């Protein structure tokens with residue numbers, strides 16, 4: 001019995017390791033999600049930002065359930081997504097908790113486009129930003145799928161930041177031949 005349990009455990013841990021290794025080969029965009037009120041504004045780097053629908057415009061991010069961002073989104077029912085440009089590795093590092101200098105998750109260390117209500121929402125220099133109303137927060141395993149309806153869009157820099165094989169980079173398009 002013990003050996004059966006341990007072999008199931010090792011199979012599932014092998015599958016998990018294979019999954020993590022395989023997913024590291026999948027290129028991701030890098031975005032910073034911002035949510036919360038004036039006294040508890042929080043931001044987090046994510047690689048799970050995708051479009052869900054264009055009619056109406058809806059997007060999704062998956063955030064670890066224990067991260068304070070989930071509570072901030074649940075309380076305020078809004079979040080903003082900033083898709084980082086190639087120049088913004090520093091933001092990705094800061095809002096994933098590993099800044100080279102300064103404090104992790106420090107919103108005051110970044111430059112924000114000033115908004116009417118003065119809450120930091122759009123980072124300066126992003127490729128695109130989407131302000132969203134929460135439509136659904138669905139818990140799946142360790143994460144919460146946050147689905148938002150987009151009601152404001154900002155477009156900016158051309159060159160997006162990509163995360164691939166545990167490194168940051170830029171897309172390298174094939175040249176059109178002929």
Ligand SMILES: Cc1cc2nc3c(=O)[nH]c(=O)nc-3n(C[C@H](O)[C@H](O)[C@H](O)COP(=O)(O)O)c2cc1C
Pocket residue numbers: 030044045046047048049062063064067092095096097163
């Ligand atoms: C490129 C990149 C993509 C990430 N994508 C996600 C994501 O989609 N969802 C998530 O919850 N955390 C994501 N993270 C991790 C968080 O940014 C953060 O590092 C993590 O929640 C910190 O967890 P800890 O406080 O337990 O150390 C990503 C980090 C990086 C660098």
